[in-house]
Structure formats: C-alpha cells, structure tokens
Amino acid sequence: MRPDDILTPLLGDTTSSKWFIKVENQPAILDAATLVALTPSDYIVLKCFPKETIESIRNTISEMQDCLTESVASLRRRSGFQVSRVTSAVSRLSKEVSDNMMAVFSVLATHSKVNDSQLHQKIVKHSTNLSTLGIMMSVLRGDNDRTTCEIGLAGLLHDTSILIQPDWFVMAPDSRTDATKRQYRSHPLASASLFEGLPGVPESVIRMIREVHEQVDGSGFPYSKSREKLHPGSLILNLADAYLSLINPISGVPIVASDAMAILCLHTTQGAFSREVFRTFLDSVSIYPVGTVVKLNDESEAVVVKSNKNKPMQPVVRLLPSGVQEIDLSQSKFRVIELAHTGEEMRSKRVSRADFGKALWRSELEIH
Secondary structure, eight states: OOHHHHHHHHHOOGGGOSOOOOOOOOOOOOOHHHHHHOOHHHHHHHHHSOHHHHHHHHHHHHHHHHHHHHHHHHHHTTSOOOHHHHHHHHHHHHHHHHHOHHHHHHHHHHOOOSOTTSHHHHHHHHHHHHHHHHHHHHHHHTOOHHHHHHHHHHHHHTTHHHHHOTHHHHSOGGGOOHHHHHHHHTHHHHHHHTTTTOTTSOHHHHHHHHHTTOOTBSOSSSSOOBGGGSOHHHHHHHHHHHHHHHHSOSSSOOBOHHHHHHHHHHHHHTTSSOHHHHHHHHHHOOSSOTTOEEEETTSOEEEEEEOOSSOTTSOEEEETTTOOOEEEGGGOSSOOEEEEESSSSOOOBOOOGGGTTSOGGGGGGTOO
16 A cells, blocks of 8 residues: 555545745855754754754754753652743744744754753654654634644643653553553543643643544543534644654654655544644645755665645755755656655664554554
C-alpha cells in the first residue's frame, strides 16, 4: 500500500493547501567556521529563510524547552510553577508562527537543541513540538490569539506528570503490567491536577490537558470521550500528538513521515480524527519539510529544498554531498524517497500493509 493511495481520496485537490513551501534563496552571509559546523539540514534552512528569522525561532523554541525544564524542577521542589514565564514563551512562539509559519515548521523538523539521548529531554522536546504544531494548526483554523495561546500552553504542559515521574518510559515494554498501563492512561489527569486552581492557567487549558489523548470516535483515554464532549482545541492536540508520536516517539523507532501521514489519513476516514482538523493539519505541515535529509531508493542521499503542493510525497531535492544537482522527484520516473531524517543518526522505519490499520501512535499501550 502506497501512502498516495490512502491520501489522495481524502485530500482531493491539494492545490488549495496554503503552506507548502516554495523556496526563494535568501542571501545568507555565513562565516567559514559556521559553514563547517552546519549540517545539510541547517545549511538549506539558512539558505531558504533569513538567518535572523531562523535564529529568532530557534531561540524561542530553546527558551520554551528551558522554561519547561526549569518549571518542572520547581514543581519537584514544591516551590511553585513559573506560570508567567511559560505563558510568555508560548505567546512569543505564537507570534513567530503568525509571522513566519513556513520557517517555523522547517525549524521544528530540524531543530534539536536538547540532548535526545536523555529521556527527560526527549519528553521536553515532544512537549515543545506539540505546542508548536498545535499553535500552527490553531492559526490556520482561524482561532483568535487567546485560543491559540491556550492550545499552545496545553500542548506544552500535557506531559508534566510524566516529566516528574518518567517511570513508564524507563520500564521495558514486556514488564508493563495491566496496572502500570492503567496508570499511564491516567497521566493526563495527573498532569491536569498539577495546575487546577493555579492563577494564570485557564480552565480551558486544564480541560485540554485532560483530553489530549481522547479520540473523536471515543477510542481514546482516559475517559473515552467522543467528539461532542471534547474541547475544539483537544481535537487539534490529539492529531498533532499522534503525528509526533509516530515520526519522533519518546521511545521506540520512528516511522517514515509519509507512512505516518497515510496512517493518520486512513484513521481519519475511519472516524478516529476530525476530518476538518486533518485538513487543517495538512495545511500546517509539509511531509518532507525544507531541510529534511532523505535517502532515495538508489541509495543516494539528498536534502529537501522545495515541497510540491500537488504531490507532497515527491519534493524537490538536492543530491548530497555536493548539494548542487537538483531533482524534482515528481518528474522522476525512477527515484523515490525510502527514508527521511534530520541529519541525526536515528533512522525511520517503513510500516507494513498489515499494520496501517493499527493505532500505532499509542502502540505502547497495545491498543490497536
């Protein structure tokens, strides 16, 4: 089963998508030391967008990661939670998204300040990414600034209880008992309880934290709520969290982005996600963002420099290591993408036909 076979019936005419990236090379003045240190992903992103824009976005994301880490440390010490600092960071990110959405998504796909070998930092990165993607989808849906910031705040805080007690991810999968699985299913409630009655954290944010893992068809957790009982922001965060859990899981092997997109599309047609939210999601993301390093089926590697809005699985790439020869994969009869990564060692896996129908974004709970 090819991803296009699943995506095409639901997408229809993809020419209406608003945010597929078309690159106009920007003059980037980079010193020799900077050029040597750059990965192919970094180099292309800096070539495609103004350097000061990329630096501002990266600084904002890093600040969110830092303030989440330090705020959780304060909670552990029972010395309070830095509400104003966290909400200010979310507000700045919301403004960055509104001003430079295409650049934000490319940075989201390639930025990695944290040390991902550490479990705590993996959870922090996932929370920050969820906040960022939730904000992007909220902006494209046309939500007001307050709602957008609340969605971003809920995404950032949704796994706070796991950050305080990350025992679930320390356990080997075969050692997780039914009791520990029930405890994991209740972690949204534990996270929400940390902020109940806390000045500066709206009730709507607490509600969305509880509902991040709820599905519109009632198959989610902890309460198995259906669509009519869910906050509209929860619909966004649920889909965004599922996507991020597939392409960059806190534990386990990531799934190729195009397969992840096809899985979510299939489950949307089956009722697990909102169709309207899924279309907003497609307007928010590029399957292969600018700066993504891909491996082609002829074993060559390339870096994405442009997205094709009519054929999102077939971007324009430049072959590595030279980065000179440019190939439009939508016009290539022989070359296709097999794997994608962001310059890191970790490689993604393909999903078998038999597994497309499984809810792989929550595979650790063995709920398929």
